[in-house]
Amino acid sequence: MIASTGPYFQDAISTLISLLTLFSFLAVTVLSLVWLERKALGRLQLRLGPTRTGPFGLLQPIADAVKLVLKEDIVPNEAEKVIFWVAPIIVVISAFMLWVTIPLTPSIVVQNLENMGLFYVGAVGVIGILGLVLAGWGSANKYGVIGGLRAAAQLISYEIPLIMVFVSIAIVTQTFNLVEIVNLQSPVPFILVLPLGFVLFFVSGLAEVGRTPFDIYFAESEIVGGPFVEYSGAHWAVFFLSEYINTFAIATLTVLLFLGGWSGPFLPSIVWLLIKIYAVILLIFWIRGTLPRLRIDQLMAFAWKVMVPLSFYLVVCCSIYVFYGLPWWALTVMSIFGLGVVGVIIYQYITAPARKVAEVRERLRLLQMSQEE
Amino acid sequence: MMQDQQDNQTIDMMLNMGPQHPSTHGVFRMELRIDGEKIIDVKPHIGYLHRGSEKLSEGEQYHQIITLFDRMDYLANFNNELVYCMAVERLLDMEPSKRTEYIRVILCELNRIASHLLYVGTIGLDAGAMTPALFSFIGRDRIQTLFESISGARMMHNYFKIGGLKQEVPDDFVRMVKDIMPVIRRDIDQTEKLLTFNEIFLSRTKDIGVITAEQAIDYGLTGPCLRGSGINYDVRKSEPYSVYQDFDFDVPVGLDGDCWDRHWVRVKEMHESLRIIEQAIDKLPDGDVASPLGRRLIRPSEGEVYVKAENPRGEIGVYLVSDGTDKPYRLKVRPPSFCNLSAIQLLLQNSWVADSVVILGSLDIVLGEVDR
Numbered sequence: 001m002i003a004s005t006g007p008y009f010q011d012a013i014s015t016l017i018s019l020l021t022l023f024s025f026l027a028v029t030v031l032s033l034v035w036l037e038r039k040a041l042g043r044l045q046l047r048l049g050p051t052r053t054g055p056f057g058l059l060q061p062i063a064d065a066v067k068l069v070l071k072e073d074i075v076p077n078e079a080e081k082v083i084f085w086v087a088p089i090i091v092v093i094s095a096f097m098l099w100v101t102i103p104l105t106p107s108i109v110v111q112n113l114e115n116m117g118l119f120y121v122g123a124v125g126v127i128g129i130l131g132l133v134l135a136g137w138g139s140a141n142k143y144g145v146i147g148g149l150r151a152a153a154q155l156i157s158y159e160i161p162l163i164m165v166f167v168s169i170a171i172v173t174q175t176f177n178l179v180e181i182v183n184l185q186s187p188v189p190f191i192l193v194l195p196l197g198f199v200l201f202f203v204s205g206l207a208e209v210g211r212t213p214f215d216i217y218f219a220e221s222e223i224v225g226g227p228f229v230e231y232s233g234a235h236w237a238v239f240f241l242s243e244y245i246n247t248f249a250i251a252t253l254t255v256l257l258f259l260g261g262w263s264g265p266f267l268p269s270i271v272w273l274l275i276k277i278y279a280v281i282l283l284i285f286w287i288r289g290t291l292p293r294l295r296i297d298q299l300m301a302f303a304w305k306v307m308v309p310l311s312f313y314l315v316v317c318c319s320i321y322v323f324y325g326l327p328w329w330a331l332t333v334m335s336i337f338g339l340g341v342v343g344v345i346i347y348q349y350i351t352a353p354a355r356k357v358a359e360v361r362e363r364l365r366l367l368q369m370s371q372e373e
Numbered sequence: 374m375m376q377d378q379q380d381n382q383t384i385d386m387m388l389n390m391g392p393q394h395p396s397t398h399g400v401f402r403m404e405l406r407i408d409g410e411k412i413i414d415v416k417p418h419i420g421y422l423h424r425g426s427e428k429l430s431e432g433e434q435y436h437q438i439i440t441l442f443d444r445m446d447y448l449a450n451f452n453n454e455l456v457y458c459m460a461v462e463r464l465l466d467m468e469p470s471k472r473t474e475y476i477r478v479i480l481c482e483l484n485r486i487a488s489h490l491l492y493v494g495t496i497g498l499d500a501g502a503m504t505p506a507l508f509s510f511i512g513r514d515r516i517q518t519l520f521e522s523i524s525g526a527r528m529m530h531n532y533f534k535i536g537g538l539k540q541e542v543p544d545d546f547v548r549m550v551k552d553i554m555p556v557i558r559r560d561i562d563q564t565e566k567l568l569t570f571n572e573i574f575l576s577r578t579k580d581i582g583v584i585t586a587e588q589a590i591d592y593g594l595t596g597p598c599l600r601g602s603g604i605n606y607d608v609r610k611s612e613p614y615s616v617y618q619d620f621d622f623d624v625p626v627g628l629d630g631d632c633w634d635r636h637w638v639r640v641k642e643m644h645e646s647l648r649i650i651e652q653a654i655d656k657l658p659d660g661d662v663a664s665p666l667g668r669r670l671i672r673p674s675e676g677e678v679y680v681k682a683e684n685p686r687g688e689i690g691v692y693l694v695s696d697g698t699d700k701p702y703r704l705k706v707r708p709p710s711f712c713n714l715s716a717i718q719l720l721l722q723n724s725w726v727a728d729s730v731v732i733l734g735s736l737d738i739v740l741g742e743v744d745r
Contacts, residue, residue, distance in 0.1 A: 045507040142388050146410070146726070212501065213573055221396040221499050222727045292573045293501025295727045296410055346572075 018110045022099055030244040034061035036278070037285050044289035068240075071233035076140055079230065083138030088231070088238040091131030095242035097124045098249050105262050105269045106179050117178040118170060121253065122163045125208065128242065129155040132217065132227045135239075139230035147226020150296055151210075151217035157303035158207035158214075164311030165201045168194065168318040169257055172331070182261030189260035193328050196314055196335035198258045199342075204307060205250035207299070209243065212288040216296050251280040306345055313338050385413055388726070392421045396499050396730035399740030403717070403733075407726060415721045415729070417714065422744040430704040435461055435535060435671040438704070443529040445706065446742040448491055451477070451484040451520075452684045454533040459614060460680040460691040461535045464673040465666075472660035473537050474616040479550060479653045480523070480532075482646040486557060487516040488685035489639045489646075492737045493564050496636060499734035500577045505568050512560030519553055535671065537664030550654050558647060565640045578632035582720045582732035585630055592716040595709050596687025597638040598736055602630030608683040615682075619656070620649045632735035639737070670699045686710050686737055706745060710738040 035050070035058060042049025050057025075084055101117045103109035113120050129152055136148020169190065173181050191198045207214040218226035228239050255261060255276040262269035264276075294302070317334040320326070391402035400421035406414040426441045433441070442453040455477055462469065469477075494509030517527040523542055524532035532539050543549070568574050584594070589602040599606055607624040609617040625641030627634025673695040681690040687709025696702040713736045720732050 041503075045504050046511060047507060142386060146388075215501065216727075219501065219727065221501060221730050224395060289504050290567070291502060292497065292568070292571060292577060293727075294573055295577060295725055297725065298576060 015110065019100075022110055023096070026096070026099060026245055026248070027241075029248055030241055031061040031065070033244045033248060033281065034064065036281070037288075040282060040285045041289050044286065065237065068237040069234050073233035073235055074230075076230050078140035080138040080140065083134050084230075085235075087131045087135035087138055087227075088235050088242075089131075090134065091128050092238045092242040092245075094124055094127035094131065095245040095249070097127070099245070101178065102249065102252055102256070103179050103182070104252075104273055106183075108270065109179070112177065112179055114177050116176050118166050118176040118181070121178075122159075122166050125162075125249075126155075126159055128246070135231070136227035139227070141230050143223040143225070143229045144227050147217050147219075147223050147229070150223075151227060153296070154207060154210075154214065154217055154299060154303075157300055158204040158307070161200050161303070161307040161311035162204045162208060164308075164315055165197045165204075165257075168197055168311075168314045171315065171318040171322055174322075178256055182256055182263070185260045186263055188328060189258060191258040193331050194258070194314070194318075194335050195332065196310065196317075196338040198254070199339060200307060200311055200314065201257065202254055204303075205254065206284065206287070207303070209246040209250050211247065211284055213291040213294050214299060215293060216299055219293060221293075247281065247284060248277070251277045251284065254280050306342055310338055310342055313341075383408070390729070391418075397733065398495065398738055401714075401733075401738070401740055401743070403721075403729065405721075405726070405729065410726050412721050412724050412726060412729060415718055417717050419711075419714070419740070419743050422740045424745065426745040427704055427706060430701055432700065434699050435673075435701065436668075438701070439533065439535075440529065440531050443531055444741060445708065445745055446684060446686065446689075446710070446739045447528060448488040448739055449484050449685045450528060450530050451480045451533065452682065453689065454530065455481055455615070456680060456682040456684075456689050456691050458533045458535050459682065460678055460693045461671065461673070463680055464676060464678045464693060464695055465535070465671065467536055467665070469536050469664070470660045470662060471616070471658045473662045475653050475657050476538060476542055476546075476662065477533060478615055478617065478620075479650050479657075480520070482649045482653075483516050483519065483550075485646050485685045486561070486643050487513045489643050490516075490561065490564060492639055492685075492734075493568065493636075495737075496578075496632075496731070496734045497568050497574075499730045500568075500574055502568060502571075502574070505564050508560070508564040508567065512557055512564065515553060515556060515560065519549055522549065534664045534666075536666050538662040541662055547654055547657060550650065554647060554651065558644075561640075561643050561647075569637065569640060575633060577728075577731055578636060578735070580629070580631050581728050582632045582724065582735060583630050584716060584720060588719065589630060589716070592719065593712040594687070594716060595712065596684065597635050597642065598687065598713045598716075600624065600638045601627035601635035603628050608681055608688050612681070614680070616653075617649075620652045622646075622648050632731055635735045635737075672697060672699050681707070684709055686739065686742070687713060708742040708745065710736075710740075710742040714738050714743055 038060065039049040039057070050060035053059040053063050075081060098121060100110045101113045101120050103112055132151040132155070133148040136144040136146070136151070169181065170176055172190075172193070173184050175181060210217055218228055223229070228236060231239060255273060259276050259280075262273040264272035267275075314335070317331060317338070321331045321334075385406045385408050388405040388407050389402070390405055391397040392400040397403065402418040402421065404416040404418065405412050424444070426445060430438045430441055439454050439457060442457045443450045446453050490509040490513045494506035497503070497505030497509075520530060521527045523546065524530040524539070526532075584592070584598075584602055586602045586604050589599050589604065594602070595606070603626055605624055605626050608614065609622075610624055622645045625638050625645065627638050675695055675697045677692070677694040679690060679692045681688050688707070689709055690707035692703075692705040692707070693701055694703040717733065717736070720736075721729055724732065
């Protein structure tokens with residue numbers, strides 16, 4: 001008995017240490033993301049972004065965090081106190097739990113779940129929705145309720161293509177182990193093998209973390225922050241934290257699953273991984289600086305009419321690939337065919353108004369010409 | 374079974390939008406009745422910014438009222454000053470000098486561009502795009518800096534006087550305006566190209582908030598909201614005031630009367646305004662801009678007058694009654710924003726909650742003018 005508790009005790013200590021390391025790593029990452037987002041958006045919008053706090057405004061996120069923590073934490077009178085308190089905790093715990101199994105290199109990982117890494121990521125990622133719905137309901141605010149319900153509808157819909165992409169990757173690689181999946185990408189990263197999977201994953205990832213153009217459940221200009229509308233101070237900061245952790249997680253998963261993870265020449269593997277992650281994150285910020293927001297019905301239609309059928313198509317493609325033992329580029333061809341189909345669909349349904357506009361312009365021009373005559 | 378049906382019945386929800394809401398463009402309140410995300414009914418509430426400008430005018434001398442007009446449509450100050458000055462000038466039966474008129478037109482058209490630029494930014498914000506708003510403020514700021522060097526103020530200018538201008542423009546006025554033109558053209562393109570033909574923006578605005586030409590006329594819409602529905606009506610063309618008959622410009626017209634057409638009309642109008650400014654600055658005559666009245670009190674003879682002009686938001690009318698004293702007996706303003714806003718109930722029927730802010734944004738109201 002005594003002999004067997006020894007290693008367990010050591011195990012527990014080392015897990016605790018790695019969890020604390022993970023926590024501090026994520027906290028620093030969130031601070032860097034806040035700074036990067038403000039700076040990148042500022043440059044996109046011909047502004048400077050933060051400049052006053054420290055060199056290049058580097059201390060701005062710390063100033064923000066101090067401000068948020070020092071602010072009064074208001075709980076509305078009508079709110080369900082327990083739910084109101086618990087909701088942010090659920091959201092942030094699910095965001096942290098996701099990171100337990102995500103490897104940054106083969107050696108830097110809290111606990112690489114050998115047989116179910118990908119499965120665990122898909123399962124834990126859904127818990128956060130519960131927190132958002134509870135936050136909206138518990139704050140006894142109509143905007144909050146609408147936001148919470150929007151969040152439920154949106155996140156559950158986009159969870160399906162996300163999980164289907166996981167499934168197709170598992171079919172191709174025959175493993176759920178994230179380290180193994182990255183190692184299998186050493187000659188060809190999966191973005192070349194499954195371009196369709198990459199697009200599906202990135203788009204549903206954006207929707208999962210509520211980034212523009214899918215920031216519908218806290219749409220500032222319509223429902224004024226949705227589930228977060230009544231939160232202030234430290235509670236709001238917790239939501240903020242989990243939002244950025246989730247964004248970072250989606251970027252990391254994109255890199256691990258499709259962009260070859262930490263593999264790359266010359267530089268150490270962790271540097272390669274961070275470079276790739278930040279490139280994906282800058283892409284997300286760029287999209288935020290460019291696009292307007294979709295409407296909830298358009299969003300749902302896009303999920304169920306485009307994303308879900310395509311993700312099923314992807315699973316079928318991957319099954320055919322494995323069953324017949326085709327060369328890897330066969331999957332690329334099938335993927336690109338799928339992307340072509342979705343392109344046609346988008347052209348038909350999303351840009352139909354644009355073509356109508358061109359038509360209108362032509363009619364107007366003819367009208368003006370006839371008036372001049 | 375009966376119990377089940379009763380339990381499953383849903384009731385409408387009342388959603389109070391405003392007066393403190395980021396997208397009601399000021400202190401406007403909408404009482405929405407919604408079923409899920411669909412709007413069943415809307416009850417607009419105005420009056421949060423009522424300052425009694427019309428009544429206040431009855432206690433002020435004619436010169437002093439200009440400053441009240443500055444504060445009605447606070448995004449188009451020069452246009453508002455112009456229509457009031459024209460009303461008093463017609464009451465006095467006097468004509469300002471040609472140079473005065475030209476400078477007034479140049480400033481008004483610049484102000485129209487500034488106002489429409491702000492509109493493009495805010496419709497972007499309403500649709501969820503934050504960058505156009507910041508781009509648009511760059512161009513607007515340039516125009517306001519120009520205004521500041523001319524009138525001394527960035528917004529509440531109080532620069533037009535009855536029968537003239539407060540002071541002569543700076544010596545390098547022509548050069549300043551000529552220098553700013555290409556920059557403003559670039560700013561306009563930069564701002565609207567991010568938005569106008571964006572697929573998501575199109576899907577958010579095309580066929581949303583449709584008002585037919587007949588309905589638009591019935592509701593008394595004017596300005597871009599009316600022209601978006603396909604009616605070619607612009608006071609500058611139909612009843613030219615000031616010196617607008619001297620210039621060659623087109624009136625852009627939409628077709629479908631939806632949010633996107635109203636947007637498109639405004640974008641095109643900015644380019645037409647630039648055309649007008651170009652012609653006016655080339656033809657700018659020499660002369661005196663000082664008012665022949667000087668600082669004397671004005672006592673128009675008894676009578677009444679109605680003058681209308683084209684503001685960035687539509688047709689503004691001023692009805693002025695004089696009883697021969699130094700203060701107007703009655704002053705009534707027909708504010709374009711107020712009349713345009715009256716169609717909100719029609720436009721929001723059976724639309725989505727998310728559309729309500731876009732539709733309201735496409736009407737481009739200014740609450741200072743709605744409530745006066």
